[in-house]
Amino acid sequence: MKPFILAAALLLMAIQTTFGQSLKGTVVETGSNNRLPEAFIRNMTNKQIALTDDKGNFEIPAQTGNTLIISSPGYVSDTLYLVDLKTRQIQLTTQSIALREVNITASRNFDPRSEYRQVYQNAKVYALSPSTWFGKDAKNARRLKHYFEREAQERRVDSAFSRAYVGSIIPLKGQELDDFLLMYRPSYEFLRNNNGPSMAVYINDSYRKYMALPPEKRKPQRLMQ
Incomplete structure (x- = not known):
């Protein structure tokens, strides 16, 4: 194989590997191992986000060297630096005083429609597009959209x-x-x-x-x- 063709093939493989990588894991409560649904995971490096499902499981696009923040109301947030992409069990410790914390972003001006435009785009349902009804990405986007709506409501209560x-x-x-x-x-x-x-x-x-x-x-x- 000519050097140019070989280099191009290796580059293509590297690109496919990079964009296809993700981290899978489970979020549980420290000590009890109770699985935590709707824990919020944010990849601070590539800006991807995810929620745990009803069994505390999640999957999020990630690469080694990325930094994740995992949070859930009533628990101390955890930061994870990825040295590999092995499946993780992440343990969150309950807060001694479970006052609500802002878990999504440090910004006081919470505007998910602006910050997470792709989530709202993927959450749309089109009559002639079955993937928008049943596709994994579409379902996850709708879960995130509902999560953001609840977060906005809770912030209004926090303020009042x-x-x-x-x-x-x-x-x-x-x-x-x-x-x-x-x-x-x-x-x-x-x-x-x-x-x-x-x-x-x-x-x-x-x-x-x-x-x-x-x-x-x-x-x-x-x-x-």
Whole structure:
């Protein structure tokens, strides 16, 4: 084989290998090995993203040398530097105080439609395109789209029921305030149907309920386990 043809063949093989690589794995809870569905995996190097399925399994395009961040609400995020592409079991540790964290991006301006345009494009369904109904990429894109929608809703709740705002209304501080925030966090549906003054009334009513509890009951269930 001529040197030029050989070089071209090797380059083509390298390109095919690079673009066909991915990492598979499972995300579990440290200690219990409970599998975590909808854990968010982000490849910080190539900007690819994935969610774990109902059994905690995932697959994401990756190469050696890439850096992944794995996160899930209520757990400490983990960073993984890939020295190889062997199947991984990733363990996430529960937070001692399970206040919600921003897991998708460090940016305060969460705009997934702009940051993840391809996800929204792949999530579209076309009547004459069976792959958009049943294809793996299309199904994964729709799962990610729904995940982003829920994340946007949770961020609205975070903003309306923030530590600073709640702490300005009721006389709780430190750990007691954190416990209160966990125990009485409102739903997104409540937020949609109530305005600012209604939120203040809700916080005061919840505070009275909190103070009426015996001291040993003023802890979120998760923290008591």
